[in-house]
Amino acid sequence: MKTTFLDFEQPIADLENKIEELRFVQDDTAVDISVEISHLEKKSQDLTKSIYAKLSPWQISQVARHPQRPYTLDYIRDIFTDFEELHGDRAFADDTAIVGGVARFNGQSVVVIGHQKGRDTKERQYRNFGMPRPEGYRKALRMMKLAEKFNLPVITFIDTPGAYPGIGAEERGQSEAIGRNLYEMAKLRVPVICTIIGEGGSGGALAIAVGDVVQMLQYSTYSVISPEGCASILFKTAERANEAAEALGITANRLKTLGLIDKVITEPLGGAHRNPQQMMLTMKKSIADALKSLHEKSTDELLDARFERLMSYGKFKEETA
Amino acid sequence: MSWLQKLLPPKIKSRTPGAKSAVPEGLWSKCSACGATLYRTDLENNLDVCPKCGFHSPVHARRRLDILLDQEGRFEIGAEVKPFDILKFKDSRKYPDRLVAAQEDTGEDDALVVMQGAIHNVPCVVAVFEFKFIGGSMGSVVGERFVRGVKAAIEHDVPFVCVAASGGARMQEGLNSLMQMAKTSAILTRLSDKKLPFISVLTDPTMGGVSASFAFLGDVVVAEPGALIGFAGPRVIEQTVRETLPEGFQRAEFLLEKGAIDMIVDRREMRRKLAQLMTLLTRQPALN
Numbered sequence: 001m002k003t004t005f006l007d008f009e010q011p012i013a014d015l016e017n018k019i020e021e022l023r024f025v026q027d028d029t030a031v032d033i034s035v036e037i038s039h040l041e042k043k044s045q046d047l048t049k050s051i052y053a054k055l056s057p058w059q060i061s062q063v064a065r066h067p068q069r070p071y072t073l074d075y076i077r078d079i080f081t082d083f084e085e086l087h088g089d090r091a092f093a094d095d096t097a098i099v100g101g102v103a104r105f106n107g108q109s110v111v112v113i114g115h116q117k118g119r120d121t122k123e124r125q126y127r128n129f130g131m132p133r134p135e136g137y138r139k140a141l142r143m144m145k146l147a148e149k150f151n152l153p154v155i156t157f158i159d160t161p162g163a164y165p166g167i168g169a170e171e172r173g174q175s176e177a178i179g180r181n182l183y184e185m186a187k188l189r190v191p192v193i194c195t196i197i198g199e200g201g202s203g204g205a206l207a208i209a210v211g212d213v214v215q216m217l218q219y220s221t222y223s224v225i226s227p228e229g230c231a232s233i234l235f236k237t238a239e240r241a242n243e244a245a246e247a248l249g250i251t252a253n254r255l256k257t258l259g260l261i262d263k264v265i266t267e268p269l270g271g272a273h274r275n276p277q278q279m280m281l282t283m284k285k286s287i288a289d290a291l292k293s294l295h296e297k298s299t300d301e302l303l304d305a306r307f308e309r310l311m312s313y314g315k316f317k318e319e320t321a
Numbered sequence: 322m323s324w325l326q327k328l329l330p331p332k333i334k335s336r337t338p339g340a341k342s343a344v345p346e347g348l349w350s351k352c353s354a355c356g357a358t359l360y361r362t363d364l365e366n367n368l369d370v371c372p373k374c375g376f377h378s379p380v381h382a383r384r385r386l387d388i389l390l391d392q393e394g395r396f397e398i399g400a401e402v403k404p405f406d407i408l409k410f411k412d413s414r415k416y417p418d419r420l421v422a423a424q425e426d427t428g429e430d431d432a433l434v435v436m437q438g439a440i441h442n443v444p445c446v447v448a449v450f451e452f453k454f455i456g457g458s459m460g461s462v463v464g465e466r467f468v469r470g471v472k473a474a475i476e477h478d479v480p481f482v483c484v485a486a487s488g489g490a491r492m493q494e495g496l497n498s499l500m501q502m503a504k505t506s507a508i509l510t511r512l513s514d515k516k517l518p519f520i521s522v523l524t525d526p527t528m529g530g531v532s533a534s535f536a537f538l539g540d541v542v543v544a545e546p547g548a549l550i551g552f553a554g555p556r557v558i559e560q561t562v563r564e565t566l567p568e569g570f571q572r573a574e575f576l577l578e579k580g581a582i583d584m585i586v587d588r589r590e591m592r593r594k595l596a597q598l599m600t601l602l603t604r605q606p607a608l609n
Contacts, residue, residue: 169552186503224491310504314460314464316404
């Protein structure tokens, strides 16, 4: 598949096109230009390195939303085995913006849940652009309860612009569904490992992101509001999203510094989509490490630590009058 | 530009400035719903509910507490918790400047006031949002005061009541604000472990991150008449679905019909109703 390049990657795109052309020429000429090609490839690599070394938060948001970025089902396919997808909230519908089920991870039974986006127009629509309705969150909760019952760790992948703002979603209790998950996840009696793989869009992301290990991919984002949403409220124009992205502090490294997440998972050069195989290996190792770190804890220790972490969120001054 | 941006109209429509009815200072007051001219004192004696049409005007947090709690033995919890600028956040104004302006405007230093006391002699802890403080938005201080309030309720073995009025999470504190949703929801698991009731009162408006965290976790969820309650704001929804919203959408009466809340309670009945619910749930004798 041809790589889709983002606006700020244009110089890399130009080089890659040139390499492509040369390869084409190479095929039907006797002259060996492979040296030239490998020289350009090196140049493209260096260029990518230098561009990615200083991405702005807004540019990182673009990478997080890259149309070729690996999605939940890609991770499930490549690093889990025997995945049995489970459907429906048993009350209203099956929300296709959240997928999940039982599977094996390195042979161990687990429950895996994640937001799911689509690749092409049709699939995007089918997945509602990864924006769940209440039944999605209720399906997720049902699977977490299943995990609790059978003592299986829960692994979640977060990748959503946010919970869907629609009439039906409101009528069926979008708020209640999200709030209920926050409450139940705080006391779920099994290990919960949450990884933000793309967009961590507000309450719609948090509703499956309360856990014992919270980690983020290097070029993913996690935010209280989208940069566009923030800009349109505070600057009265979505055009200033880059400034909002800067102000909100939404990148993995910033959030690690602020102590809000546990770990930043390094992505391949140029983002996860440039080398999905490598990304899968890193992800697998990271989840394995997280599971191992939680394995030694008793359920009570696990829950106490989770609770203490939840209570530690927020920064304030304390003044005695 | 993302696909979503392309889909959406370029600007969120700003509210027309003329639509707001000016409330004259002094003796007279005009009901913003029915337009009736009322004596200010009459309105106040009626707990800011219009005697003509029953419209519930917004009330400040401290006045709400004054209305709800018995005069005797009330004291504040969590006032020592104060806000500061975590992210050095700056939009058109710096966050510390916004905080100072809101503090001068409301006399509060953040958007939640918590008090322990009693309602009709039923001891409890009550937390009330101050909507006039940056839209009642929930940041670190709101979350922490909420938690301290619930902890006090647990310590004194009394029910916890929260009166919400909020636009949602506070953007200026970034992800820390989002995490207050998880924090406030988590502390309620402890209240529940002690079998102590949480009564959630939703007033106009209860939206976003407040709505989508503890607001609907009440053992009983009560709303004031006409209150706007929902996850996404009506304008955001309208822009997303490109349809006109149904009549009364996201209002308390609509939520009752959809099964989202237990009851709608008139502000003038609230004290008695809350006390009644608390005694019933904790197997206390009936009120006098």
